[in-house]
Amino acid sequence: MRCGGQSGVWTASVIVLSIGSWVGRVGPRPADGETAHLTSPKERLETVRQVLSEVPLIDGHNDLPWNIRNFVHNQLADFDFEKDLRQVAPWSKSAWSQTDLVRLRQGMVGGQFWSAYVPCESQHLNAVQLTLEQVDLIKRLIEKYSQHLQFAASSREILEARERGRIASLIGVEGGHSLGSSLAVLRTLYQLGVRYLTLTHTCNTPWAKSSTVEDEDEDGGGLTAFGKTVVQEMNRLGMLIDLSHTARATMRDALRTSKAPLIFSHSSAFAICNSSRNVPDDILKQLAANGGIVMVTFYNYFVKCGSQATISDVAEHIYYIRNLIGVDHIGVGGDFDGINKTPRGLEDVSKYPELFAELLRSGKWNVLDLKKVAGLNLLRVLRQVERVRDDMRTAGMTPSEEYLQDSPDTSGSCALDINSVQRVMEV
Secondary structure, eight states, X not given: OOOSHHHHHHHHHHHHHHHHHHHHOOOSSOOSSOOTTOOSHHHHHHHHHHHHHHSOEEEEEEOHHHHHHHHHTTOGGGOOTTSOGGGSTTGGGOTTOOOOHHHHHHTTEEEEEEEEEOOGGGTTTTHHHHHHHHHHHHHHHHHHTTTTEXXXXXXXXXXXXXXXXXXXXXXXXXXXXXXXXXXXXXHHHHHTTEEEEESOSSSOBTTXXXXXXTTTOOSSOSBOHHHHXXXXXXXXXXXXXXXXXXXXXXXXXXXHHOSSOXXXXXXXXXXXXXXXXXXXXXXXXXXXXXXXXXXXOOOHHHHTSSSOOBHHHHHHHHHHHHHHHOGGGEEEOOOBTSOSOOOBTOSSGGGHHHHHHHHHHTSOOOHHHHHIIIIIHHHHHHHHHHHHHHHHHHTTOOOOOOOOTTOHHHHSTTSOOGGGOOOOOOO
């Protein structure tokens, strides 16, 4: 990415002008004020389609890459993304499959964070290697389907993909265990194009606590001193910090430590469904003060805390968060291909327009509100993260050389203590 100097000013100007044109563009439907007069489902869907033709719908989390590994062992020669996978085995037989190019286009998706996920069972073993393989898979997938997808690693590149009619494809790593407790790995992932890191998945790391173990591990902070260094290094790099899956203590520590806005890539409101994967009110208020966003997710067990949910239940989470902290702090993060129970009306990636039409049904949303939730909020956060990065570089901040001593990643039975290895003289 370009930064600093005249090129940085030019890039920022292009982004502001582009987003300004999206916000101001009118078209054959109301641009401001309430939309209560849109009484029919057809009218609401037409309005939504107009909105999504002007602003990229950016989803925060999709687990398709892990399914490609599970189903075809990362062999893209055996994977046809242009087909309706509901008609292709083994995808057609799986409750975990909700994504293909046919349905992404139907859903008017303009940007997607693809998840480079590896299971917690790989922690302290081969998590770093597996993560690199998933990053490689995502980049190969984008290249193979370059007529539909375009790699993006900045707010500017999202806009460029949009202008070319491509789906901007970003990479997020889901789980701090993928770092192997190494800032060098974090920096390498950034250089490969990763633009967010979820600090934990379903396991603690040596430096951060997960929501999964929160009930049995409530005492103390969520981030260790090294964990706070990870957050600071992410600020310096310009990488989004994702708090989905983290314990509340980790959320609070990260919010206190970060100089840049944070995200929840796929979480919902705890007040409606009291899953530890959702965000409680006090954290939502801190997130608003931080300038971040929560990207509301669609998994039934996080929407209704049970196996059954509907599209209106998802809208209820969005209404609640908007009423509590405002529309500027909401996005969408469906978690498709990572869930096996989807709300009725939101069965797959083709259904995003129906969600926005459901919001319009209340008569209390205007077009600008929809644009913000669809993508403008995420673009704003990413620009601010990039601005913090640029400011830190201008201030002379250099890569952190902190390291974590006595971690299983560096000193466990499956790790080599490099300091114990003697140099061998070559003969």
